[in-house]
Structures are given as C-alpha cells and as structure tokens.
Amino acid sequence: MENYVDFINKAWKDFISTGNVNPKVRSEIGDSWIRCMNYGVDPYDGKGHVKHSNINELINKNNELISVARPVMESIYSMVRGSGFALFLTDKDGYIVDVIGDNDIMKRIEELNFLKGELWSENVVGTNAIGTALYLGKPVQTIGAEHYGVNQHSWTCSASPIYDEDDNLIGCINMSGNYYNAHSHTLGIVTAAAQSIQKQMALAISYKLLNVTFDSISEGMIVINEYMKVKRINGRALKILNISLEEAMNMNINEVLNGVDFQKLLQEKNKSLNNIEWDFSINNDIIKCVINVLPLNKNGKSSGMVITFTEVKIVHKLVNKFVGYKAQYEFKDIMTTSKEMANMIAFAKKASKSDCNILIQGESGTGKELISQSIHNYSDRARGPFVAVNCASIPSELVESELFGYEKGAFTGASKEGHPGKFELADGGTIFLDEIGELPLDIQSKLLRVLDNGKIVRVGGTYEKQLNVRVIGATNRILKNEIRRKNFREDLYYRLSVMEIKTIPLRERKDDIDVLVNDFVQRLNIKNKNKIITVSKEYIDKLKKYDWDGNIRELKNVVERDYYLSEDEIMNIDINNLDYNNMTQTLNEEPLNQEEIKIVPLDVLEENAIRDAIKKCDGNLQLTSKLLSIGRATLYRKIKKYHIDVSK
Template sequence: MENYMNFIEKAWRKFIITGEVDANVRSEIAESWVRCKKCNVDPYNGKGNVKHSDIDKLIKNNIELISVARPIMESIYSRVSGSGFALFLSDKDGYLLEIIGDKDIMERVNELNFLKGELWTENIVGTNAIGTALYLNKPVQTIGAEHYGINQHTWTCSASPIHDEDGNLIGCINMSGNYYNAHSHTMGIVTAAAQSIQKQMALTISYKLLNVTFDSISDGMIVFNENMKVKRVNGRALDILNISLEEAMEMDVDKFLNGIHFHKLFKEQNKSLNNIEWDFCIKNRLVKCVINVVPLNVNGKNNGAVITFAEVRRVHKLVNKFAGYKAQYKFDDIMTSNKEMKKMITFAKKAAISDCNILIQGESGTGKELISQSIHNYSGRFKGPFVAVNCASIPRELVESELFGYEKGAFTGASKEGHPGKFELADGGTIFLDEIGELPLDIQSKLLRVLDNGKITRVGGTTEKQLNVRVIGATNRILKNEISKQNFREDLYYRLSVMEIKTIPLRKRIDDIDILIKHFIKELNLKNKEKFIRINNFYISDLKKYNWPGNIRELRNVVERDYYLSDDEITSVNNIDYIQENIESVEKELDLSERKLNIVPLEELEKKAISDAIKKCNGNIQMTSKLLQIGRATLYRKIKKYQINVSK
C-alpha cells in the first residue's frame, strides 16, 4: 500500500503540472482527472463549496431514501465504530443527505465541508468516490492522491450508487476514512449496503402497491397497524405458519411474537429489527424463523409495521450453499476393478436408497468420506446439504454446542444471537460424523436420543427442534472392542449400524493399484501443464509389493512425491529403502505367522507402536499423530491410558 501511495502521489503531481497521465493509473481515475481539469477544478482545494439553497426541501424530497438508508447505515456503523470511518448518503445529484461518524472523523469531515447539503460532484470538488460513482453509475473506490483535490489525499472513500426498482439512479452511499485504512472490503460493504437499501426501497413501494404485488414476495410477510391489528398477510406467510387467512387476521401480534417490545420499537425513529431468529407461537406450536421488523413511521407518526420472515431451514440452506456443505463425490468417482470393492459399492448403493443410519468402518485412508459423499449423492437427499464433522478435532467442551448449537447467552463468549449446530445445518440432508468413536460418552447418549426421535435441543435452550437428518458415522476403530472397553455405548452402536459398511484396505485390492497410480498421474499431468510424466511398468510392480499401511492416502503421497522428483518418466520409487524395509517386514511377518507364534495382545502392540513413534519423532506429538495417522486428541488419550513417557 505504501508503494502505491508513493506512486499515485507522483502520478498526480505529474498530471497537475504537465497534464500527462501515467499509463499505470487506473483508467477510471485517469479519465476522472481529465474531466476535472477540463472543468477547471482547483486541484489544490478539494473542499465542498456549493451548498443546496433549501436543505429542508432537499431532505423532504428524499425522505423515503433517508428513512430506508438510515437504519442500514447505523447497522454498518455499529460494526465499524471507532475504526476511523464515517458513512455518507447523497441524492442522485450528489448533495449530501445523511452523515454518521465518530467524533474524531467528524472533525475532519467539517474541515472538508463534507456536510449535509453540500454538493460533492466531480466538477465541484474533483475526483471523489461519490461524484465519480454517480458519474460512472457504478461502485468506485478512491485512495489518497487518486482524489483530484489535495485536501482529500489523506482519505480513502468507497461509494456505490443506489437505484430504484426500475434501475433509475436515486442516490449514493459512501464510506470514508483515513487512507492508511484502505481495504477492498469497504467496497464490498457499501455495495451490499446499496443493494440492501434498494431492496428496502422496493419493500416500501410494494406496500403502496400491496394489492397487486403482495403475494409475489418470496418471504412471509405480515402487515399490522399501530393497534397491533393484522391488516395484510401474504400466501407465503400462511404456508410457513400453516394457518388459514381467517386465523391469521385474528392473530394477536404480541402473543404470536412474544418477547418483541413493539411499542418501544415504535417510539424510536427509524429503528428496525433485522435478521434475528425468533419463534412464532402458533396454536401451541413453535415455528422457528429469521425475521425482519420494519416500523412504518411516516413523519414521526407510527402507522404499524411490516414483518418479513423466512423459515430457519431455508436460511440454513443458503448458509450451506455459501459455506460449501455439499457432497462432491459420486460412486462413479471410485476407481476399482476389484470384486470385493464392487460388492461393497453395490451394498452401499442399496444402503443409500434405504435412508437408514449407516456406519462405515475401515482403516485410515480407505476412502470413508468418499463413500459417505457417494451415498448422499445417490440417495433421495442429494439436493440437501452434506455436512461433514471430524469428531476428533473438536475440543471436548465444545462438542455439544458444535453439533447441536446454542441459544443466545448460553455460556461466556457465546454469540448474542445464538448459533445453529451442524445438525441444524444438515436438516433435509446428511451429516457425516467422521471418527465417531472419539465422541465423549455423555455426547454419545445425546446423539442416541437424536437418532431415536430426530429432535435436538440447543445448549441453553428448552425447546426441542424436529429435524430430518440422515446420520452416517465413520471410524477406524473396531467399535465392538470399544464397547467391551466401555468407550462406546452398545445401544448407540446398534442404533447407528443399521447398515454397516466395511471399507477394504489397499493391500487387499492390489489389482486396483495400477488403476489408481494411472489416475493420480493423469490428475497431476492435468494440474501441471508444463510437464508430462509417463509411468514405467517396473514402478507399478514395485509399488504392488508394498503393504500400504496408509492405504490410498499413502499411495497418493508416494506417487505425488515421485512425480515431482521425475523429469519425464517414473521408473522407480525414489524412497526405495522405505519400500524395501516394508516388503522385508511383511515377508518376516508372514514367516513368523507360519511358525504360529503366540498372539500378542493388541493393547501391547498399540502401546509399543506409540512409544516407538514418539521416539522416532523426538517427542513431537504433531509429527507422531501424522506418522500413526490418528488425531492428536486420540494420541493424547492413549498416551495417558498407557502412561507413556513423552520425553523419551
């Protein structure tokens, strides 16, 4: 940023002195400078110097724009307060209508005559975000010396034009502050604000034309007067609340939205409620919605309010869309020619259609999440969300709130609005609980209840929410052994494993190694277009001799490493000692097994494996967990269980 500020300052001085524009100056700024020069704007000024002749008339002519924009500006300001930014609203001609800012920034605003009623067009004050945005009719950001007037060189401004529902320019919203606080996100903020204002303006107009347009609104809408009497209800509201028009018209607003103090809200000018989760109490039912309440205060008189609302599920669906809660893989993406794998896929497809709970058991790296995503996409839930949760990665004290959500004020540090859990976000789709064997026992009992009745209760909440979620669990543990150790609930196991799928380790599907290697190389060649690597058959033969304890994940790792270490053809495994040691180890194990040695208890083997791994990694727990391919939380628990000295 500092380099750019130095460059643009030099480019500005060059233009002012010579009239020549540096080719590296943004075109929209360069063109604006040229326009300013033609208009004889004083580059050594940049302060407002033309005031509207009748400010009261100006405000009156734009009262609807101001009344809609003011709450949105206040909402934005509440988030940036103290950061050195101020918000401005102008009409379509560039006259300032509204200003909100901190005391310090307002002092600087006064110095520039950046005041209500002042005209801030290019031909008056030079290149600036408001004037240039209005001239170009598009969002504009101006930083430092990009402003034509020198008095604005310490400012950064982002502005976006505002249009009515017919696309006509009606005003502009601007966010200004110190130039060293310049950031691209301010442009996003004002653009989103302009869009919000446009939507709210459309809502105001639609109220006037309610008889024609009311039922075309996608959200539920209820209009009531100053006496809390319902006057209008659209069809979407009736559908969401599952009531008749007659029942809706007789509703007591204070009762069906219990807890919102409407009378207090009406007393505050231009006060509204935006995007809050609230329960409609309808015929002893709770309907969870996200609502907006906009009072109809005209010239200081309360005329009631408009409530718009959408079901929480619909809002969560939008959240899932942007948060990426979507399954990418399908059964067709599974590369195999192995008979057992094909049998497993056939069974998984039947399980997908059944809509039963599913348990996937198998070693790490065998594609448990790939199979779970494929099941989701093959099922009738494919249009719904797919939410994956790694149970081992969540701190124990946060597991319940992460899975089931929490209400506002449920605990110290909780969001003021509350927060939906992963189960709520998965409503209508699938939740994938990876490493489910790591769940604490108390959470297992709550999960069992969810599996039994499909209902969840948020942390700090008192009401149950009915959900429609399919649960797919996955683990690399043998859960029946965990049950005997009292680490996993037996009733949860049987409730979860209605359909049980066991993934097949790579060492038991050697015939797939050829296919997988070629697939990985093809992907890498497509990704790295500057090189094309071929595979030697001896390379594939070498890899088929390996035992692959890390399964497909390890195979991909080896192939990718050899790919980048090769020039044009992979002829051998680069880390051949590593592979040979494993081959010899496997042969030795086979030889020993033929002698029918006494079986060593699994716990002793596990303890020795962990101890050896810790020594090899010099006590580094993160490296050890990667080497053993287990989560750090699991590793710490086993270290404690076996009383292993980490400092060795």
C-alpha cells in the same frame, strides 16, 4: 344561447343540403360533419344501432375502468341530480359500459339507444361529444344541431377522453342533458372527472403492483401499526405460520413473537432488528425463523413496523449451498477392478435407496467418506445437504453444542442469537459422522435418542425440533471390541449398523494399485501442465509388494512425492528415485513365533506410539495426529493422560 341555436340549426341545414360548412362553425364540429358525410351516416337518424355482441364480455374487459370511474360518476351525479343530466362511460372504441341518470332523462336515453353495449362512434351515430372526443383525443362539447344526427339536436353533451399512465386511450366520460341547459362548466366538470379517473387508475395499478410484489416476495411479511395490530400480511407469511388470514389479522404480535420489545423499537428512532433467529409461537407450535424488524416513520413519528422473516430451514439450505455442505463424489469415482469392491459398491447402492442409518467400518485411508458421499448422491436425498463431521476433532466439552446447536445465552460465550448444530444444517439430507467411535459416552446416549425419534434439543433449549436427517457413521475402530471395553454403547451400535459396510484394505485388492496410480499421475499431469510423467511397470510391481498400512491415502502420498521428485520432463518414474528402506524392512521381516511374542499392555503401546510419532514429527502435533490417524483433540487428551512433554 337562442341566437347560437338558431345559427347552428341553419348552418347544419345548409351543410346537409350543399355540403358546405359555414366558416363561423367551430372547426372541430365542421370537420366532424364532413367526416360523417364521407362515412355515409344518415343525418336524419342519429340513434345508436350497433350493439356489442357480448355485453358481459365488454363489461368484464373494462371492469377495472368501471370500478375506478363509478365513484367519480356517482360523486358528480350527486351534485347534478334532478337537473336533467346523465353520465356515461365508454371504452376506447365508444361502446357504452356504464350509465347514471335521472328517471325522466333515462326514458329519452332509451329512445336514442344511448344504453350499455351501444356503440357511439362518429361513423355510427354521427357527430357527438363521445365519438368526436375519442376521434380528436381531446375534450369536446356539442350543443343542439352541432350533432350530425337530427335526433340528437335537443341534447347538449360534454365528453373527455381518459388515458392510462402510458398515455394510451382507455375510455371516455360524458355528461349529457337538454340543450337549453348547456353551459361551458359542464365540459370543465367532465375534464376534471377524466383526470381524476386517470389518477385513480394509476393509483389502482400501483396498488395492484404493490400487492403483487407484497405477495410474491419469498419472505414472510407482516405490517403492524403503532398499536401492535396486524394491518397486512402476505401469502408467504400465512404459509410459513400455517394460519388463515382471519387468524393472522386477530393475532397478538407480542404473544406470537414473545421476547421482542416492540415498544422499545417504536420509541427509538432508526432502531431495527436484522437477521435475528427467533421463534414464532403459533397454535402451540414453534416455528424457528430468521426475522428482521424495521420501524415505519411518518412525519418523524413511528407509525408501526414491518416484520420480514424466513424459515430457518430455508436459511440453512442457503448456508449449505454457499459454504460447501455438498457431496462431491459418486460411485463412478471409485476406481477399482476388484470383484470384492464391486460387491461392496452394489451393496452400498442398495443401502442408498433405503432410508436406514449406515455404519461404514474400515481402516484409515480406505475411502470411507468417499463411499458416504457416493451413498448420499445415489439416494433420494441427493438434492439435500451433506454435512460431514469429524467427531474426533471436536473438544469433548463442545461436542453436544456442535452437533445439536445451542439457544441464546445457553452458556458463557454463546452467541446471543443462538446457533444451529450440524444436525439442523443437515435437515433434509445426510449427516456423516466420521470417527464416530471417538464420541463421549454421554453424547452417544443423546445421539441414540436422535436416531430413535428424529428429534433434537438444542443446548439450553426447552423443546424438541423434528428433523429429517439420515445418519452415516464411520470408524476405523472395531466397534464390537469398543463395546466390550465399555467405550461404545451397544444399543447405539445396533441402531447405527442397520446397514453395515466394511471397506476393503488395499493389501486385499492390490490389482487396483495399477488403476489408482495411473489415475493419480494423470491428475497430477493435468494439474502440472508443463510436466508429463508416465508410470513404469517396474514401479507398479514394486508398489504391489508393499502392504500399505495407510491404504489408498498412503499410496497417494507416496505417488505424489515420487512425482515431484522426478526431474525429467518426460520420463518413467524409476524405483531408484525412491527410498524404500521402510518398505523393504516391512517386506523382509519374518513373522515372530507365538512363543517369542511378548504381551505389552495397550496403554504402554499407545504411549510409546505417541512419543515416537511426536519425535518423528519434530513436535508438530498436527502432523503427529495425521501420522497416528487420530483427531487432534484425541491426541491432546492422550498427551495429557500420559504426561508427555512435547517440548523435548
């Protein structure tokens, strides 16, 4: 070492005086001397004299590097403490950001301005392990006079650059001490330290990315160990459960998710729960969620579980989006020139902006659902679901579970996970109860309770769930008459009819027939690209003479039938194409005198109407129910009531 020190001292002096590098000087040192001379660095200085303008900013900028490198530096220092060495960490430019060393060497460090915030690049202090390693991008050791500045000739330094996982230079670690303590193993130590920092940085970034991912997913996530202790929980889970992190870390998962056999899941390999509706019991509150439970395995042994969950109401919104629980029509879709209709629409718009329940009464075919959808789309609930239910089409024994849902095991044949009702699916939006007059009386009383407090109880359930649902009811019956007949609850009627809308039959707005028919035909022309039909005035006039008991629905059916009966590609629909026997019979009938009217019991009229309709439809009960404008479930009940043999 002494021979080398003498050699390098002489080689340095010769270079400073002549500018020539001794060929025995290592090329990385000789080349650096030449660069420093070209930079204009003073060889008789070698102290740091460029300080960062904002040291706090420098430290904050490199905080991640410092936090990872500090434990590595402390580990190395614990091995060399008392041996006259110090450890330095710099950023990618050569600014010192951290220092650890013995007290005696720290005094010498101050003399050289080898301190935090000082720049130790080659062009500032000359050849040194830090600046040269950063320049060359590889580990470098400098001993004695290998340093360009004379004030560093009593030092030995070993430095290694630090790279990130994308091979970008991010800093440098250096170990410095007295030159007579120089040893090749110090370079190996800092090289290994740099590699360790690089790996720790990659792990830190991966862990940070994992944390960001963990907290950014839209589902709640809880990680528990094999002892059922919560190890991790993401922000979404805390929000869904409405608890603090401290509460979450101390909660008993068996109590929170009562009924899930976690021990059994741990014991059974590859066993998991998928998309199960379950309740979280938190602080006396019930939170309905859809959960997934996936066991964690380490070395073939279960080491815990990951529980992911989503609020049921979020799932319902997705269901509504994809299964079509959405209102399609708006008020602009209502075709009319009638002043009475314009007044009705204006009132419906005002009703839309309230949050009151609405009752729509009117004859079949007058567009009650169209109006209900328009109300929903005009209201503040337009972004929420629109769930339509035909009350007459649901068998009486299933009405309650269909409307309000049921819990798992509520009855024989019930889904083991339970099932949400239409009211739950409509949460945040509107539920349209068509043919509400067909609801059984016991369901009417339960509906009244829902309207009163906004809460539902599932069949087989034990707690009430608060909902935010607007109810629109519709019926072709006169409910006040049904109240007198004890078929409809008076209190439910008044609770529903806060805003009451009466649709106008087509016979009272015949001027709209022109607009409606042309619209129907135009839509049919668009649908049938190779067929173009125009409508004659005679055709419209003839239609206006009919009373249209089936209203717009009947009109549309007649127009569609006539459209497809037309054989020419371009023609006027001619009244000769039509069979108007039924129409003319209706038009030619003279009203009976009051004395001639024979009072027939309603049951007899109803039975005869059903028998006639079944006969006309050749026993097709689906067509029969449509012809009678009643639900199939209602039709079946009437057939049973009157002992009608449909096979004849």
